[in-house]
Amino acid sequence: MEKLKWALRHYPIAWLTGLLILLACGVTIIMTNSHSLTITANVVNVRSGPGLSYETKRQIVQGTKINVIGHDNDWYKIRLSDDQTGWVASWLIHNTEVGTTTNKVAKVNKSSVPVYEYARTSSDKLGTVSDARNVTVVYQQGSWSQILYKNTVGWIHQGLSLTDQAPTTKSNQTPKTVTTQLSGVKLRKKASTSSAAMQTLKKGTTLTYIKTVKKEWYQVKTKNGQTGYVASWVVSLMGAQDVTTTSATKLSEATIVLDAGHGGNDSGAISGKNTYEKTYTLETVKQIAKDLRKQGARVILTRDTDKYVSLAARPALSNKDKADAFISIHFDSSKTADSLSGVTTYYYNSQKDMKLAKAINTQLKGLPLANKGVQYGDFQVLRQNHRPAVLLECGYINDSNDYKHIKQAAYRREIASKVTTALENYFK
Numbered sequence: 001m002e003k004l005k006w007a008l009r010h011y012p013i014a015w016l017t018g019l020l021i022l023l024a025c026g027v028t029i030i031m032t033n034s035h036s037l038t039i040t041a042n043v044v045n046v047r048s049g050p051g052l053s054y055e056t057k058r059q060i061v062q063g064t065k066i067n068v069i070g071h072d073n074d075w076y077k078i079r080l081s082d083d084q085t086g087w088v089a090s091w092l093i094h095n096t097e098v099g100t101t102t103n104k105v106a107k108v109n110k111s112s113v114p115v116y117e118y119a120r121t122s123s124d125k126l127g128t129v130s131d132a133r134n135v136t137v138v139y140q141q142g143s144w145s146q147i148l149y150k151n152t153v154g155w156i157h158q159g160l161s162l163t164d165q166a167p168t169t170k171s172n173q174t175p176k177t178v179t180t181q182l183s184g185v186k187l188r189k190k191a192s193t194s195s196a197a198m199q200t201l202k203k204g205t206t207l208t209y210i211k212t213v214k215k216e217w218y219q220v221k222t223k224n225g226q227t228g229y230v231a232s233w234v235v236s237l238m239g240a241q242d243v244t245t246t247s248a249t250k251l252s253e254a255t256i257v258l259d260a261g262h263g264g265n266d267s268g269a270i271s272g273k274n275t276y277e278k279t280y281t282l283e284t285v286k287q288i289a290k291d292l293r294k295q296g297a298r299v300i301l302t303r304d305t306d307k308y309v310s311l312a313a314r315p316a317l318s319n320k321d322k323a324d325a326f327i328s329i330h331f332d333s334s335k336t337a338d339s340l341s342g343v344t345t346y347y348y349n350s351q352k353d354m355k356l357a358k359a360i361n362t363q364l365k366g367l368p369l370a371n372k373g374v375q376y377g378d379f380q381v382l383r384q385n386h387r388p389a390v391l392l393e394c395g396y397i398n399d400s401n402d403y404k405h406i407k408q409a410a411y412r413r414e415i416a417s418k419v420t421t422a423l424e425n426y427f428k
């Protein structure tokens with residue numbers, strides 16, 4: 001680290017060159033003068049701190065000039081032309097939460113449609129777009145569309161007709177390249193972690209992308225012409241906006257992010273026996289993970305110990321890892337003990353989440369607790385999730401009958417087996 005700081009101080013140009021390489025995924029930057037860079041990707045999130053758990057302050061779009069004024073690990077502190085500062089991730093540009101699939105062009109079909117900062121009418125108004133204007137839609141969520149607007153992005157509510165117009169492709173592309181994100185990445189003979197390694201690659205090694213196989217492996221070619229496979233989760237792919245993530249058709253092909261509610265100093269609800277929700281959510285998630293892994297799924301946990309994880313970091317992980325399903329586990333509690341009971345499946349965006357919610361709830365009906373059905377829930381872990389996501393309240397921890405089950409490992413095994421069956425059906 002010290003060496004790196006020294007190098008930054010003494011070789012700013014070398015550092016910028018490194019930055020160019022690091023910013024490989026989807027973003028190409030052009031140096032205009034010493035420290036000023038121009039973003040050429042569609043949209044990049046600017047966060048309030050150097051990490052995914054920090055909130056997105058704003059988003060910047062193609063053509064925006066930024067000045068890099070510092071760094072912290074893989075994050076760059078930047079100053080925007082309007083003197084605002086923020087942080088951008090160097091490595092995950094192709095994983096930004098804003099859809100990186102091809103943008104659509106839409107025509108505004110009402111006069112003076114307001115553009116909001118966030119997808120709610122109570123947020124700040126950035127301005128209006130007028131009738132018949134074409135806008136580029138970067139993301140859609142229910143009846144809200146996120147559009148490119150001035151030098152940022154904004155949200156409009158309805159008021160759009162999607163046209164059949166060809167998408168605004170920036171008709172690049174130079175051959176796609178894959179860059180290793182860690183040192184020790186193995187170039188393998190076959191697309192499997194059990195296949196023999198032909199080479200161990202250093203961090204920052206650039207390879208030519210050939211194709212994606214088995215959903216999460218890239219066939220690549222090295223500089224000296226050797227062909228092999230690297231795991232997609234340890235590399236970044238440049239020009240990734242051109243690669244559409246096909247949804248898994250089998251549980252064994254799927255990436256499942258499991259989210260144990262609460263943790264650390266956030267203990268969640270408390271039972272009549274002074275035990276905590278956070279303990280049972282973690283135990284349940286571990287059991288589900290075990291069952292899903294047996295079926296070959298790639299399972300990622302937002303926490304696997306009793307530690308605090310911010311609410312924002314949970315959906316961010318789901319978005320970053322392109323989860324095929326995100327499941328958050330909780331236990332309810334009511335104001336008065338022993339007044340409410342049962343299991344609820346929550347969704348936020350019916351388009352994206354309903355199929356998953358129904359598949360899971362159908363199975364949860366077999367649990368020994370009352371089933372309260374599928375319901376809408378405005379939870380941050382669902383709201384900020386761009387992947388199919390649900391939140392399960394697996395019983396009331398302060399209801400003595402529900403709690404009799406909740407405290408039992410047998411109940412958690414039942415939940416796990418039902419969630420696994422549900423996912424098997426969901427991916428069929």
Ligand SMILES: [Zn+2]
Pocket residue numbers: 261262268269277330331332
């Ligand atoms: Zn909870």
